[in-house]
Amino acid sequence: MARKYELKKRAKKQEETRQKIVEAIMDLHEEVGPASTTIKGVAERAGVQRLTVYRHFPDERSMFEACGARFMEKNPPPDPSPWMQIDDPLARTRTGIGELYDYYSRTERMNANVLRDAQKMPELAAVVEPIEQTMHQYALILIEPWDVAEQDQHYLQAATVHAILFTTWQSLIREQRMDQADAVELMVRIISCLASCE
Numbered sequence: 134m135a136r137k138y139e140l141k142k143r144a145k146k147q148e149e150t151r152q153k154i155v156e157a158i159m160d161l162h163e164e165v166g167p168a169s170t171t172i173k174g175v176a177e178r179a180g181v182q183r184l185t186v187y188r189h190f191p192d193e194r195s196m197f198e199a200c201g202a203r204f205m206e207k208n209p210p211p212d213p214s215p216w217m218q219i220d221d222p223l224a225r226t227r228t229g230i231g232e233l234y235d236y237y238s239r240t241e242r243m244n245a246n247v248l249r250d251a252q253k254m255p256e257l258a259a260v261v262e263p264i265e266q267t268m269h270q271y272a273l274i275l276i277e278p279w280d281v282a283e284q285d286q287h288y289l290q291a292a293t294v295h296a297i298l299f300t301t302w303q304s305l306i307r308e309q310r311m312d313q314a315d316a317v318e319l320m321v322r323i324i325s326c327l328a329s330c331e
Contacts, residue, residue, distance in 0.1 A: 166246035222278040279328040296320035
């Protein structure tokens with residue numbers, strides 16, 4: 134009985150240590166980016182030895198996956214289910230883009246650092262890749278109520294995917310210094326005009 138208790142206590146302590154390391158990784162990724170995050174820096178931030186970090190995360194891929202999962206847990210992206218209850222195409226598009234842009238404004242530093250560093254880190258790029266599929270799924274939900282000829286569907290989908298990307302939000306808000314509500318309205322109007330083209 135005592136041995137079982139000790140094993141349970143040890144497992145709990147290991148899980149607590151793991152979580153401290155994951156939080157340290159996440160904080161550093163948000164502050165300096167994955168490419169500049171070192172095992173030494175993670176260990177110092179978590180208050181553990183470098184060997185302990187390696188024991189929990191033997192490679193970059195496992196670190197990136199754990200960090201991504203924890204970040205999404207703390208910062209869940211918009212749930213598109215309620216969008217599907219909106220029949221009006223303009224209202225659905227405006228709601229979806231608005232919620233995604235609000236999400237980007239809350240998670241800008243992490244998104245910017247990860248997307249920047251994914252271009253030079255194949256292991257990180259592989260972890261980020263599913264986000265592209267998610268964007269396509271979001272776009273399909275947003276364009277579903279638009280009455281568009283079949284041959285024009287791919288144009289509308291491409292425009293909508295472009296509208297909801299983080300990099301589009303970043304360009305509109307940071308580079309062109311648009312108000313967020315105006316940025317949402319611009320994208321809605323472009324999609325609406327494209328959907329109405331004869």
